[in-house]
Amino acid sequence: MNESITESKDVALVNVLDRVLDKGAVVAGDIVISVADIDLVYIGLRVMVSSVETMERLRGAPMSGGREEPT
Amino acid sequence: MSVELRYLYCVTEKIPEDKVISGPGEDVHFIFNKGIYAAVSKVEGHEFSEENLKINLNNMEWLELKVRTHEQVIERIMGNSTVIPFKFATIFKADESLQAMLDSNRDAFKNILKRIEGKEEWGVKIYCDMEKFKNAAIKENEQIRHMEKEIASSTSGRAYLLAKKKEKLADDIVNIKIVSYAQGFIEVLKEHSIEVRINRLLPKEVTERKDEMLLNTALLIEKSNLRNFINNMNYLKEKYNRKGLDFNCTGPWPPYNFCNLSEKGKTQNE
Numbered sequence: 001m002n003e004s005i006t007e008s009k010d011v012a013l014v015n016v017l018d019r020v021l022d023k024g025a026v027v028a029g030d031i032v033i034s035v036a037d038i039d040l041v042y043i044g045l046r047v048m049v050s051s052v053e054t055m056e057r058l059r060g061a062p063m064s065g066g067r068e069e070p071t
Numbered sequence: 072m073s074v075e076l077r078y079l080y081c082v083t084e085k086i087p088e089d090k091v092i093s094g095p096g097e098d099v100h101f102i103f104n105k106g107i108y109a110a111v112s113k114v115e116g117h118e119f120s121e122e123n124l125k126i127n128l129n130n131m132e133w134l135e136l137k138v139r140t141h142e143q144v145i146e147r148i149m150g151n152s153t154v155i156p157f158k159f160a161t162i163f164k165a166d167e168s169l170q171a172m173l174d175s176n177r178d179a180f181k182n183i184l185k186r187i188e189g190k191e192e193w194g195v196k197i198y199c200d201m202e203k204f205k206n207a208a209i210k211e212n213e214q215i216r217h218m219e220k221e222i223a224s225s226t227s228g229r230a231y232l233l234a235k236k237k238e239k240l241a242d243d244i245v246n247i248k249i250v251s252y253a254q255g256f257i258e259v260l261k262e263h264s265i266e267v268r269i270n271r272l273l274p275k276e277v278t279e280r281k282d283e284m285l286l287n288t289a290l291l292i293e294k295s296n297l298r299n300f301i302n303n304m305n306y307l308k309e310k311y312n313r314k315g316l317d318f319n320c321t322g323p324w325p326p327y328n329f330c331n332l333s334e335k336g337k338t339q340n341e
Contacts (some may be wrong), residue, residue, distance in 0.1 A: 015196075030164040
């Protein structure tokens with residue numbers, strides 16, 4: 001019935017980047033972008049480079065960024 | 072002088088009936104290899120050679136354009152065929168090396184195509200408005216309410232200390248709740264999916280939202296189960312909205328998260 005939850009994918013670039021840059025089948029092409037290069041891209045996007053799994057982050061100090069005012 | 076390179080978008084089992092692709096990537100053509108097709112574009116070395124690519128990856132405008140083209144091309148092909156989407160900038164120098172790659176991975180590709188046929192990738196990202204979530208979480212907490220009463224009837228010095236203690240307790244309550252919610256949602260998503268991938272969280276700078284990403288998942292869903300899944304997501308979205316949670320559900324996507332070859336470039340029969 002109601003499919004309002006399905007948003008247009010064009011809206012959020014993050015949903016596309018998240019997949020196209022980070023996922024997808026990997027084969028040995030003639031030109032290889034190394035993991036380091038992809039990380040570079042993420043730095044370019046101001047993404048924190050981190051291999052920490054979701055739950056690990058949740059268990060750690062969740063959502064602490066920007067919540068507390070530095071004194 | 073710029074060299075001509077081959078950019079591989081996806082592998083599919085049949086060519087789209089509508090062979091004309093217009094707009095970005097309009098030069099996409101199909102290379103046949105014993106039962107599978109590779110969707111390929113010719114691209115220029117000044118954009119995609121190893122050294123130029125490294126430079127271009129830092130150009131956000133260029134990157135956005137190319138990433139969107141990549142996605143659009145695959146989505147068009149996905150319209151009437153099962154596809155294996157490749158990672159951004161999978162490049163070959165000649166048709167021969169591309170064919171060689173198809174030769175050595177053909178069986179693995181066919182296995183993947185068989186595995187994902189009739190299924191769709193969907194994405195569920197759950198965001199959390201921390202203020203709202205916290206308020207909702209502590210409102211129903213006995214201990215917090217008790218402390219608030221105590222604070223109200225204390226001297227300012229003691230009230231200050233108690234308020235600090237209350238803050239700490241509230242944070243602990245919120246943290247425990249967040250983890251248990253996240254775990255609960257993962258279980259619900261699993262019920263609807265053949266496979267679930269939990270991906271890394273992206274910070275606000277990237278999501279460009281005010282709230283925090285709480286969970287980032289990709290799901291492989293049987294097409295016949297899609298309605299169920301969407302109905303339940305709508306239900307959850309409504310139910311948890313007042314607790315400060317927002318369900319962002321997108322799809323269908325090319326199955327980027329479910330086409331892993333077990334070893335890079337190696338053939339493997341499952």
